[in-house]
Amino acid sequence: MPRSLLFVSAAVVALSSTPAQQPLTPPLPAVDVDAAFAAALPPRAESRWTLIPWRHSLTDALAEAKALQRPVYLYVNDGDVGSARC
Amino acid sequence: MRAGLLSDARIVALLRTLFVPVHVSALNTPHCLHDPRDEALLRSFVGKDTDRFEGGEREAFVLPDGTMQRVFLSLNGHDVGAFGSTAHQYTAAGRRDDAATRLFRHHGGVALRSVHGEMPEAWRTLWDDDHPDVLAVRHEPARWPEPAAGTQAFRVFVRNSYRMYDDLHGCQLAALPAATAAALGAALAAPTGRAELPRVAFVALAQAMVPRGMVDTLLATDSITGTLTLTATSRDGALVHGVVAGDYALRPRDKAEVGKRLNAAVLFRSSGRIAGHFTWDGATQTFRTLRGVTHDVDFAWLPEHGGDRDDFTPRHQVAFEWLAGDPRVR
Numbered sequence: 001m002p003r004s005l006l007f008v009s010a011a012v013v014a015l016s017s018t019p020a021q022q023p024l025t026p027p028l029p030a031v032d033v034d035a036a037f038a039a040a041l042p043p044r045a046e047s048r049w050t051l052i053p054w055r056h057s058l059t060d061a062l063a064e065a066k067a068l069q070r071p072v073y074l075y076v077n078d079g080d081v082g083s084a085r086c
Numbered sequence: 087m088r089a090g091l092l093s094d095a096r097i098v099a100l101l102r103t104l105f106v107p108v109h110v111s112a113l114n115t116p117h118c119l120h121d122p123r124d125e126a127l128l129r130s131f132v133g134k135d136t137d138r139f140e141g142g143e144r145e146a147f148v149l150p151d152g153t154m155q156r157v158f159l160s161l162n163g164h165d166v167g168a169f170g171s172t173a174h175q176y177t178a179a180g181r182r183d184d185a186a187t188r189l190f191r192h193h194g195g196v197a198l199r200s201v202h203g204e205m206p207e208a209w210r211t212l213w214d215d216d217h218p219d220v221l222a223v224r225h226e227p228a229r230w231p232e233p234a235a236g237t238q239a240f241r242v243f244v245r246n247s248y249r250m251y252d253d254l255h256g257c258q259l260a261a262l263p264a265a266t267a268a269a270l271g272a273a274l275a276a277p278t279g280r281a282e283l284p285r286v287a288f289v290a291l292a293q294a295m296v297p298r299g300m301v302d303t304l305l306a307t308d309s310i311t312g313t314l315t316l317t318a319t320s321r322d323g324a325l326v327h328g329v330v331a332g333d334y335a336l337r338p339r340d341k342a343e344v345g346k347r348l349n350a351a352v353l354f355r356s357s358g359r360i361a362g363h364f365t366w367d368g369a370t371q372t373f374r375t376l377r378g379v380t381h382d383v384d385f386a387w388l389p390e391h392g393g394d395r396d397d398f399t400p401r402h403q404v405a406f407e408w409l410a411g412d413p414r415v416r
Contacts, residue, residue: 002299002364008240013090015204016257018149028189030215031210031361031379031381033377034377036361036403037243037379037405037407038247039403039405040244040403040404041243041245042228042243042255043178044227044246045093046093046182046225046255047093048095048098048223048224048228049092049098050230050384051098051223051229052098052101052107052109053101053102054108055107055108056108056109056120056121056285057108057121057124057129057246058110058120058121058124059123059124060121061106061108061128062127062152063360065106065148065149065150068106069201070104070105070106070150071104071105071106071107071147071148071155071200072108072147072150073106073107073145073147073194074108074110074137074145074146075092075107075108075110076110076111076128076143076145077111077142077143078112078114078141078142078301079115079118079302080111080115080118080141080302
């Protein structure tokens with residue numbers, strides 16, 4: 001076979017072996033949703049304040065304190081304390 | 087939240103046993119008070135021997151006869167009006183240090199002695215880490231907010247750094263009209279199997295995603311962009327399984343959006359992608375599960391004077407889940 005034909009044949013074989021085209025849009029990254037969900041929650045050591053039986057009415061709490069003869073522990077902060085937007 | 091001493095299991099046990107714990111908003115954000123009567127009541131306590139209750143964390147014990155004791159700041163480690171912090175409020179480790187419980191221990195003891203004449207036995211025993219009630223608190227799971235019976239909501243968890251604070255967090259419900267879930271389900275059941283969260287619901291979700299650290303952040307609607315799409319990937323009878331995908335951008339332009347206390351308000355930008363998964367139950371017309379998380383987040387605080395080199399690396403993580411209120415709970 002002449003060298004030119006060998007070159008063309010080799011070129012044809014090479015072209016047919018090229019990798020498939022890359023997709024037009026990159027694939028979505030793999031995200032471990034459940035692991036990321038757990039990581040976004042505060043650790044238990046920082047979450048026990050949710051276990052306190054908070055009253056959200058100082059007026060009613062003072063009446064309760066008088067009935068029970070217990071001191072009120074009053075925690076004040078600006079903003080919406082329930083959602084920690086404060 | 088900078089919970090500090092309030093996440094100490096001993097203090098939780100003590101508050102449950104010996105006190106009436108109350109958590110209210112300050113007088114500079116009266117619209118956040120749950121009981122409108124409390125504004126006048128809290129103002130009646132304002133005085134030179136107490137505090138103005140106009141911003142920042144304040145604590146006090148109030149006796150059953152209505153007498154307010156000395157106001158103090160556990161996270162700063164001093165009484166109001168005093169200086170020289172002995173507590174370290176900027177880091178989670180500092181907030182869990184015993185220094186953060188010192189003032190509670192002192193003033194709580196004074197209050198109890200005032201009421202009872204002598205210290206109740208529980209005050210001594212519940213400071214023991216090995217007390218059964220303290221151990222029970224240590225093993226109890228956190229109680230995050232739940233939607234009311236008959237309602238639905240996204241429960242949104244946020245965790246972020248805020249300049250000199252290493253790790254703040256918040257949890258908030260973003261209410262969803264019942265029709266929203268039904269419409270999503272109908273679209274998922276259709277041949278296209280694709281549903282987009284309506285703009286109104288997306289904005290509600292995004293408002294709950296804001297990084298914590300400022301007072302009652304409420305973004306303008308046009309400071310929020312993004313979409314959230316549910317796409318079915320498989321069906322199993324009445325169940326539709328699928329993926330959640332989307333993107334978001336929170337770009338407030340006015341300090342009034344980011345905080346009600348302007349001297350503690352810092353603009354920020356946060357954008358990124360959302361990924362998750364869901365299972366829709368066509369038989370009950372509810373989501374069995376729906377979870378989403380942010381990823382590839384670009385987040386920065388934008389302080390007016392460029393910030394401080396000791397600020398912690400900006401970090402903003404969000405996770406959310408769909409919940410329906412328990413109909414058995416009244």
